[in-house]
Amino acid sequence: MMESHDETHPRLIEAIELLKSTPRISVADRVMAEVRQLPAHDQGGARRLGRWLTRPHAVTFRLRPAWTLALAAGLAAILLIPAGPPRPLSRPGAAEGIAQFVGHFPGARSVEVVGSFNDWSRGMLHLRDDDHDGIWHAAAVLPAGQHEYMFVVDGERWVTDPLAGRFVDDGFGAGQENSVLIVRPAAQR
Amino acid sequence: MAHSDEAPPAGVTHKVNDGLTDVEAVALVVGGDGEAFGILIRRYEPGLLRFAMRMLGNPDAAADAVAESLVRAYRHLAQCREPARLKSWLYRITGNRCRSHLARRHTNDIPLDEVPAQVLADTSDSWVQLERSEQVALVEHALAGLPAEKREAFVLKHVEGMSYEEMAAVTGARIPTLKMRVHRAREALLAALEALV
Numbered sequence: 001m002m003e004s005h006d007e008t009h010p011r012l013i014e015a016i017e018l019l020k021s022t023p024r025i026s027v028a029d030r031v032m033a034e035v036r037q038l039p040a041h042d043q044g045g046a047r048r049l050g051r052w053l054t055r056p057h058a059v060t061f062r063l064r065p066a067w068t069l070a071l072a073a074g075l076a077a078i079l080l081i082p083a084g085p086p087r088p089l090s091r092p093g094a095a096e097g098i099a100q101f102v103g104h105f106p107g108a109r110s111v112e113v114v115g116s117f118n119d120w121s122r123g124m125l126h127l128r129d130d131d132h133d134g135i136w137h138a139a140a141v142l143p144a145g146q147h148e149y150m151f152v153v154d155g156e157r158w159v160t161d162p163l164a165g166r167f168v169d170d171g172f173g174a175g176q177e178n179s180v181l182i183v184r185p186a187a188q189r
Numbered sequence: 190m191a192h193s194d195e196a197p198p199a200g201v202t203h204k205v206n207d208g209l210t211d212v213e214a215v216a217l218v219v220g221g222d223g224e225a226f227g228i229l230i231r232r233y234e235p236g237l238l239r240f241a242m243r244m245l246g247n248p249d250a251a252a253d254a255v256a257e258s259l260v261r262a263y264r265h266l267a268q269c270r271e272p273a274r275l276k277s278w279l280y281r282i283t284g285n286r287c288r289s290h291l292a293r294r295h296t297n298d299i300p301l302d303e304v305p306a307q308v309l310a311d312t313s314d315s316w317v318q319l320e321r322s323e324q325v326a327l328v329e330h331a332l333a334g335l336p337a338e339k340r341e342a343f344v345l346k347h348v349e350g351m352s353y354e355e356m357a358a359v360t361g362a363r364i365p366t367l368k369m370r371v372h373r374a375r376e377a378l379l380a381a382l383e384a385l386v
Binding site for chain 1: 218220224226230231238248255270324347382
């Protein structure tokens, strides 16, 4: 019979120390070779430019007084021109459809959608709550088919859309799920 | 498969001289610098290989599981919701991979004839190392007899030195459940070791 099952049992301590030996193998070269075959996360200059344009930057103008007056007159003229209707969502192609995202996040400062359609990248699809009632919404033209997505609230909290019709395991265990959206081609509607 | 001469044991901090935190390294990779993923590989590969090796009992299967897990992690790095907890995320992916591998064998247990006797051996050096490798093989044999869930809990707790909170993040199991698995695994391992000697 064993004397003790305590973790301080000498034989157990000895076994644990032996199990801490690390296998003398490496997969680093193999993994990096595969990684180099995959597309980089950032798709290049266009996306970087897009990010730069969507981030706030301080811009300083130094104008002579006479130019300031001219600029003020020009701005006034622009502001007096009646604004046109809101710019419509771009027309979806035959293999695209319009996806609507709606979420109830009272008190949130920002809500955005990340998903398989944008490589899970943040900063690309923001929801709006213009009337500050906690209902955030956005629409986007997406390729027809099934997409997985999550809301990112206040830039840090990833939230599964409780109103999604379907959910799938995120594939990383721990029981977390992504929401599923099925976009039908606009031509079939 | 490349071989490395340096294999620090568990519990040794892998000081990668890059000065970057996990969060910074992840930001580099997600920002388009794929080579920065090498920093994360160097940092976590030894532990992940050790974990997979203890779970699968076979160095080739462990190498496959870790390689597949790291490539998967790279592909989905933008989905890593908490880069500060990257370690747990990587172990979770690797644990899932090991479970899939075990499921394909139609049993959660490692067939005892798959446990290599000299996996960690470097028999050219001395009798001391030879004796040590035999001892390791003996302990691995005993560990292989545990059910996968208990083996996983034992390895994460005692070999990888994780807290129960980290283990919960890796396995998805509740902390009381994990404590019970570790306790039962200790009992079973001691019994197996005594039976083997």
